[in-house]
Amino acid sequence: MFDTLQVNTSTAGDYSYFVGNDLRNDISEFTKRYASKKAFALVDAFVLKHHRSYFEEPLREQFTDLKIFEIPRGEQAKSADVYLKLLDHVLGNNADRSTPVFAIGGGVTGDLSGFVAATALRGLPLIHIPTTLLAMVDSSIGGKTGVNHKTGKNLIGSFYQPEAVFADVSYLRTLPEKEWVNGMSEILKYGMIHSPDIIGQLKELTDSEIDMDGNSWLDLIRQSAQIKIDVVSEDVLEAGKRAFLNFGHTYGHVLENLGNYSTYSHGEAVYAGMVGATYASNKLGSQIDLSNLLQFRSLYDFDLHGITQKPAQLVDLMMRDKKVKDGTLRLVLLKDLGEPYLYRVAEKTFVEDSWQQTLKIFY
Ligand SMILES: NC(=O)c1ccc[n+]([C@@H]2O[C@H](COP(=O)([O-])OP(=O)(O)OC[C@H]3O[C@@H](n4cnc5c(N)ncnc54)[C@H](O)[C@@H]3O)[C@@H](O)[C@H]2O)c1
Structure with a gap:
């Protein structure tokens, strides 16, 4: 063990x-x-x-x-x-x-x-x-x-x-490569919301191609599990902090849904979603280098050509997420790497901008 x-x-x-x-x-x-x-x-x-x-x-x-x-x-x-x-x-x-x-x-x-x-x-x-x-x-x-x-x-x-x-x-x-990438998105998420060191470690394991030897991943799996354990132990029934685990997911759920849960895997949708959420964070004043995410782009075999909806429609679809409360869209954004916060969206324009940018990046 x-x-x-x-x-x-x-x-x-x-x-x-x-x-x-x-x-x-x-x-x-x-x-x-x-x-x-x-x-x-x-x-x-x-x-x-x-x-x-x-x-x-x-x-x-x-x-x-x-x-x-x-x-x-x-x-x-x-x-x-x-x-x-x-x-x-x-x-x-x-x-x-x-x-x-x-x-x-x-x-x-x-x-x-x-x-x-x-x-x-x-x-x-x-x-x-x-x-x-x-x-x-x-x-x-x-x-x-x-x-x-x-x-x-x-x-x-x-x-x-x-x-x-x-x-x-x-x-x-x-495990096929696609499923490694699928799981990798969640590990990358832990790097973005909690432990930025994880991003570099992930890069080492995936640099030219994915290292598909489970032993090489043991430490990252342990670190990731520990983060999830810490968060859920503090918030067992998802009343507060656990929401941070949804970083990128409110965007991602829209893509998964539009793709009928088959065009995009959960990991692909969350990856694109994290790009959107990071862009939105920067629009509100953060200065997070998007290359923390985009350096992994070549591992992902998908694009967003098939998404024909306009950004405003995509924001409307976000409003159907089960995490929306009292008609208010709440997004997990980042003040900085490893510093998530919950933002209640009053003015939707910057969210539309973040969709625009995400569609462009993944075109
Ligand atoms: N409960 C939670 O907190 C939580 C969190 C995240 C995701 N989820 C759910 O998890 C599901 C996605 O999980 P997943 O990505 O593991 O999907 P999955 O269970 O469909 O597995 C993906 C594929 O991998 C195959 N597979 C499984 N083990 C394998 C192995 N060792 N070698 C080769 N192939 C193997 C499966 O047959 C399947 O085709 C979604 O339904 C999602 O909603 C739940």
């Missing part, structure tokens, strides 16, 4: 986030705490195909009755339909309140399985085994679980904390 981080939640107890290369022994040790011989492994289809014996072996030591269920790949799986199928599986196999659920996959698997664990029998023990970079540094921490609704993303869900997270970088050996 490389490191163990402690997550403190005032409402739902504390849990550990383990990070390292090959955590099978740590998982075996951890699972001895469960009396149950039955457990559920809800597993991303790719991970099931390529890593089955790897995750199964330590789990079977404790859970002689391990029920495995495959989760289809892609965002479409985060639906009420798949959620109900998983409930059928869990309840149909006689789960009781002591039967643990292991969520093994990326953010889709984690959010969906987390919601199953949160709601089946009013709550089963949940353990996250994130297998994408994004899930390791972001979605497996903080307890947000849920599925999408036809009116929008993540609209059905709950806060439900896991009992542990095992971020094992050996899963990353099969």
